[in-house]
Amino acid sequence: MTLIDSAATVGTTAVPVGGPSLPQQRTLVTAIPGPKSQELLARKAQAVSASVGSTIPVFTVAAGGGVLVDVDGNSLIDLGSGIAVTGVGNSAPRVVAAVAAQLEQFTHTCFTVAPYDSYVEVAEALNRLTPGDHAKRSALFNSGAEAVENAVKIARHYTGKQAVVVFDHAYHGRTNLTMALTAKNQPYKNGFGPFAPEVYRVPTSYPLRDGGLSGAEAAKLSITQIEKQIGAGNLAAVMIEPIQGEGGFIVPAEGFLPAIVDWCRANDVVFIADEVQTGFARTGTMFASEQFGIVPDLVVTAKGIAGGLPLSAVTGRAEIMDAPQIGGLGGTYGGNPLACAAALATIETYEEDGLVERAAEIGAIVREVFGAAQATDARIAEVRGLGAMMAIELVDAATGEPDASLTGRVAAATHAAGVIVLTCGTYGNVIRFLPPLAISDALLREGLQVVLDSLAAN
Template sequence: MISQERVLRTPIPGPRSRELHARREAEVPRGFGVTLPIFVDRAEGAVLVDVDGNQLVDLGSGIAVTSVGASDPRVVERVREQAGRFTHTCFMVTEYAGFVDVAAALNRLTPGDHPKRTALFSTGAEAVENAVKIARSHTGRPAVVVFDHAYHGRTSLTMAMTAKHLPYKESFGPLSPEVHRVPTADPFRGPFFTAEAAFARFADVVRTQIGAGRVAAVVAEPVLGEGGFVVPAEGFLPRVAEFCAEHGIVFVADEVQTGLARTGRMFASEHEGLVPDLVCTAKALAGGLPLAAVTGRAEIMDAVHPGGLGGTYAGNPVACAAALGALQTIEEQDLAGRAARIERRVLPRLRALAAGVPAIGDVRGRGAMLAVEFVVPGTTEPAPEVAAAVARHCHAHGVLVLVCGTYGNVIRLLPPLVIDVDLLDDALGVLDEGIRKVAA
């Protein structure tokens, strides 16, 4: 058992981590970035133990992956049992029950009571790309509409769907065609980005510049992830979904980061009563193992011909076993409720801090998906140097936080949903200290 407390035995990173990082630089291409160059030896709950014996509070959850906590007992138990029976057969060659069990669980949990089907893959980008394939097959149309500040993945198609150029698209073109971008409803950015104004712009672009009859899918994150944890203005996404239904367009919710209890509901779409045609999940789905899914209306999912979906590792049996353990933990421990309680504990504290720190432009988020945006005081001009300095302070004091946003000026908080309250408060104290030291 790892004690759920922050313990610093060496500077961060410590000597053993620095030694291993030097080896990494000699063996691994520089294209792999790193947030904090420590090497993890063990992890449990919300604590990472590095090779130097330091215990860090994890407020990143592997980018929203270990929502059930690191080394969740149900995940570990099911993985051990499944690995002892078989690790792979390929579901498209010979079948196994775990794949079907995960599909059934997602068919039950995703919004809407209509008949559904679920296809399993390995990564979030695969899920999004396959959702587009399915939508194109169903509609016979080519175009895909996405939003400003979106992040959908690193494959050729999902790179084109992702907004941020550097580091995701720089030097990797040409990108996939027929991807069109429209403004989102960002409440922090002023009157042009209200729900009404953003929807009017969306509808105008789709009708006049793309052609509604050419659009296969509109793909939206219910809360922007890499784009800065922006919660769209209330009413915007429901109006987009209504527009899609009126024009025969498949509305796809990219819930790769927001799904599976992260925002205080099982799916973030539920906050506004959205019932997407297709829902993409990954990250938290398998408690740390690579697994992703597209779940959607049966008539849309069944539009693809036999053999048109798949992949060698799609729905790997060990990953499916992990998912069944993770889903059990999420439901039995009411992690959606715990995420909501994290929001109620953290947001007021951050807002009180923002009242005295002019460099904080906005505090926002849902559930345990929370963010602080830094700006030049008195403006909405991004201040990425402040976010970077705050992150460095947190890292040096044993709290792992992540930076995000199109402008790199947002600190995002993604704690495991099982985090101990005292540990969370301790980590927030470090963050508070860093913000006051750097920004005030």
């Protein structure tokens, strides 16, 4: 069976064309990494900062559907989607066509200099799709961290207050302010301080590790700490990921998030949902907040918004979003026309191709496969998540303590067998599954079986 259906020629090398035309199969023609990837790794070591790491040591030439093809011709199953970015699949047809058409028109004017309609259309779509039927406004940026920073700016300006509350296990980005918001020290914060002030951290709901507290009980602990150590009168915003991403795909107990939102509303505090990783069909609804019955004041989005092009947004209540002075929000590349074209095509794909429903189907398969494995393997402490945002937490079977070493070995063996998975968690003991929503059942099940085989071998 041939690896590629069609190819472009670069020099004398045939390069596979990405997108859905790629054969949806796992094929290993070399060890991982192959010789060409090894050559590029050596060049990377000489040219790229050693601080920029890579999860899997291969170099990509094509991707689409549920596979990624490397420079040596290996076809790997993709269970990471570039960290939840390519939910519609790499080089999705609508996205490719939309970006190509925009590329022929113009590539940049800066929206704050000479605006264009696609920015407005993306804002209209976000205002329509995010939770709540109140009047909304949106502003577009480049990265999740940039959008998070702007959400904090907006909340501070609107309330006239400065303090911001975040939660244990949170991840909100790598800039100075967002490092302050992020909980995990290594590798994100270590050696990079001092960090932005007026950021406070409180406990969250982590059902596996907080003694089985109910959502209401966990919320009471958080709120008590906020009231006693910060004070509602000083607090501009509370920010949380509805399902914590880098912290370990932690799903809070029922009632936790609604209780936090209710407290914010009663105390004139802006509630910000960081849906950078959970947004855009990933959890089986367009936004994870919907599954918890909450309506945030501000919603931060990025990752899955534009099919792989850099774009992010803050969307929220009109009176909050309109509070900063004219010129207070913006940026040279924010809402770039190529990214806006991609976003409109990506949103259309989510809605027209049934990918919200597909995410729920993917989650059911992951839960079925690892739920069965958990029954016989005490090292799988929990199978958790919503939709196509699933994870397993691995522990020492004898002690129940987090087992980061086992997790690393399982991930490495899975990569060597041609399946891309990502790890996460404050304790480094969680394997997360973020497959493209365009992946087939057969390819998904094959990839999950490789993970199970790697776990059994370790």
